[in-house]
Amino acid sequence: xxxxxxxxxxxxxxTDRRHKExxxxxxxxENDPSTLFxxxxxxxxxxxxxxxSHPAGKRLVDSQPSFRAEDIEEVGDNRHTTFFEMxxxxxxxxxxxxxxxxxxxxxxTKELELKPERLFVTVFGGDNNSQVVTPDGKTFELxxxxxxxxxxxxxxxxxxxxxxxxxxxxxxxxxLEISAGRIFQYGVSKNxxxxxxxxxxxPTGEIGGPDSEVFYDFGINLGLHEESPWKDxxxxxxxxxxxxxxxxxxxxxxxxxxxxxxxxxLDQKNVDFGGGLERLTAAAGDKxxxxxxxxxxxxxxxxxxxxxxxxxxxxxGPKDNFRIIADHIKGATFLIKDGVEPSNKLQGYIxxxxxxxxxxEMHFLDGFKLKAMNKMSDxxxxxxxxxxGTGYFEEVDINMIKKVIDEEMQRFEKTLEKxxxxxxKIDQIDGKKAFDLYQTFGFPYEVTEELFRxxxxxxxxxxxxxxxxxxxxxxxxxxxxxxxxxxxxHSETVTKYHTATxxxxxxxxxxxxxxxxxxxxxxxxERLRFxxxxxxxxxxxxxxxxxxxxxxxIEEDLKVERKIVSPQEAKEIGAIGLxxxxxxxxxxxxxxxxxxxxxxxxxxxxERAGYYSLEFCGGPHVEHIGIIGKIKITKEEAVSxxxxxxxxxxx
Ligand SMILES: [Zn+2]
Ligand SMILES: [Zn+2]
Numbered sequence: 091x092x093x094x095x096x097x098x099x100x101x102x103x104x105t106d107r108r109h110k111e112x113x114x115x116x117x118x119x120e121n122d123p124s125t126l127f128x129x130x131x132x133x134x135x136x137x138x139x140x141x142x143s144h145p146a147g148k149r150l151v152d153s154q155p156s157f158r159a160e161d162i163e164e165v166g167d168n169r170h171t172t173f174f175e176m177x178x179x180x181x182x183x184x185x186x187x188x189x190x191x192x193x194x195x196x197x198x199t200k201e202l203e204l205k206p207e208r209l210f211v212t213v214f215g216g217d218n219n220s221q222v223v224t225p226d227g228k229t230f231e232l233x234x235x236x237x238x239x240x241x242x243x244x245x246x247x248x249x250x251x252x253x254x255x256x257x258x259x260x261x262x263x264x265x266l267e268i269s270a271g272r273i274f275q276y277g278v279s280k281n282x283x284x285x286x287x288x289x290x291x292x293p294t295g296e297i298g299g300p301d302s303e304v305f306y307d308f309g310i311n312l313g314l315h316e317e318s319p320w321k322d323x324x325x326x327x328x329x330x331x332x333x334x335x336x337x338x339x340x341x342x343x344x345x346x347x348x349x350x351x352x353x354x355x356l357d358q359k360n361v362d363f364g365g366g367l368e369r370l371t372a373a374a375g376d377k378x379x380x381x382x383x384x385x386x387x388x389x390x391x392x393x394x395x396x397x398x399x400x401x402x403x404x405x406x407g408p409k410d411n412f413r414i415i416a417d418h419i420k421g422a423t424f425l426i427k428d429g430v431e432p433s434n435k436l437q438g439y440i441x442x443x444x445x446x447x448x449x450x451e452m453h454f455l456d457g458f459k460l461k462a463m464n465k466m467s468d469x470x471x472x473x474x475x476x477x478x479g480t481g482y483f484e485e486v487d488i489n490m491i492k493k494v495i496d497e498e499m500q501r502f503e504k505t506l507e508k509x510x511x512x513x514x515k516i517d518q519i520d521g522k523k524a525f526d527l528y529q530t531f532g533f534p535y536e537v538t539e540e541l542f543r544x545x546x547x548x549x550x551x552x553x554x555x556x557x558x559x560x561x562x563x564x565x566x567x568x569x570x571x572x573x574x575x576x577x578x579x580h581s582e583t584v585t586k587y588h589t590a591t592x593x594x595x596x597x598x599x600x601x602x603x604x605x606x607x608x609x610x611x612x613x614x615x616e617r618l619r620f621x622x623x624x625x626x627x628x629x630x631x632x633x634x635x636x637x638x639x640x641x642x643x644i645e646e647d648l649k650v651e652r653k654i655v656s657p658q659e660a661k662e663i664g665a666i667g668l669x670x671x672x673x674x675x676x677x678x679x680x681x682x683x684x685x686x687x688x689x690x691x692x693x694x695x696x697e698r699a700g701y702y703s704l705e706f707c708g709g710p711h712v713e714h715i716g717i718i719g720k721i722k723i724t725k726e727e728a729v730s731x732x733x734x735x736x737x738x739x740x741x
Contacts, residue, residue, distance in 0.1 A: 093371040100177045104151035114154045117428040127157040131178030145678040148184040159440045165417045166410035168379045173421035175367040183358035191241040206249040213238045214300030215259045215275030220289040223352040235300040269324040283341045292347040299344040305334040306373035338365035389416045392472035396462045411451045418448035423473040426491045432498045467492035521553025586718045587618040589711040596703040597639040624734045647716030648683035664696035667706035680707045
């Protein structure tokens, strides 16, 4: 079964069950500075999970391209990638566990024809540090997710599979019980979801709940169980040896943290399901390696072609190197498509790391002889072909993507030469130095090791690993902090800046003309950045006029109003912005200034309807714009031909 079949079957399965298909978000979130990338299908939907109504309704489905920079070091095994597609379905206060679990089961066993005996599930086993409070004030311990156990038990029994429940939170559980288990209970670290982690870390008002994962059992020992932390026990779903592959997770958002520290049942209970397309395809083909699926095969073949079959994936060559190159070139292609360029900051830095790491890996596979890395951009074609028919690359200039990669490779060649010279100079290399080389020049451990084997030196691998782990912990903490801190501390400022982009969009159209159209925006807690179509530099006078309009409107303290209307109606009253075809019958628009300039001579429908600004948008926004404060345009510059960029600050 091809990945394309699986993607289509999934969307159809849920649209047949009255879900609306929504368009995927870009890989780089436009209005959320708290995170670098869209890393799951849930992420763009957080405002709706928190209670805002979604214009497409209460049942949603999509396939969301996602990117996880924090997994970059894990790439190289049989299942981790930086870029992946996540199939997702949501219930926003509609159906719950009784519908969700049987549907997922039906999709996996009937649509994908996975054998039920190969499926294992996990559930939340409870947390004796957390209390749930009932509406009449009684409290009880946050216990086992018994509803999920009941649902799964029924489904397994129908297939004549014994639904044996095993408590993995109990250290006394015996190896015999583990090897007989089918439904595994784990604690807060494995089967609890909230944006902040376990219940005790959730701030007041935060929502969360138990989750339930499905694992596919490849039934074989890949030779790694003996190296896993669980080596003294039989293998079980959360063992990381590669035998069990997590193929889907249903999150049940049913609690909200209270000021007194207890959890309260939510009125609007949500379901959030995410399943990795790469992994589902591997399971459907019973291949314990995502690189053997059609989502990677042609890319791997192209790599073999570039290095002229000196190494062949999984036969003569080490698999890891091929997997890293294939993942990184794919991730890089998608990031460049979504507007990222190599740099030393934020998203650009991650892209640079992907490209340079892939280059060193190619150099290594090459035996340091050929210059395959200089032809790396050729691999873009295999990536694009892999996604033919998905729409992801239909309107994309492939040569532009290749050019970005070629330019970065030219820059990197110089650094690489310097790095190789550096290695020549070092007499004795230890694990710490090997790590420095890795950090500074992007030399993977194996590359350094290989170079010194040639010089007759051995490196302490354990020391390298320790340095590496230390660094990984640090970067994980940093990215977790970025996600949490960003949302919690800056949401108010970000909301002000976002609302200001609506005003700026309209003010620019007033000053420069209706050919001005938003091309993108990016917001941090310090400034807003707004890209728009316009073919020349703005004059100082025009910048001043724009700024004056912004501040005049803010002084008038216009009101912000949200409306749900039909796309037809939205167009008729002159709403601007990106219109998403997939939204169906209803769209969400935000108007600023109801009652503004109700002048019979008003020049367009928008003004006659009484709005200064009217745009398609998902929110969130301030309620009155007076709260934004004074705005200053700090910079106006070119981004590319026909596109200008403005930076502005609240002062
Ligand atoms: Zn194992
Ligand atoms: Zn908006």
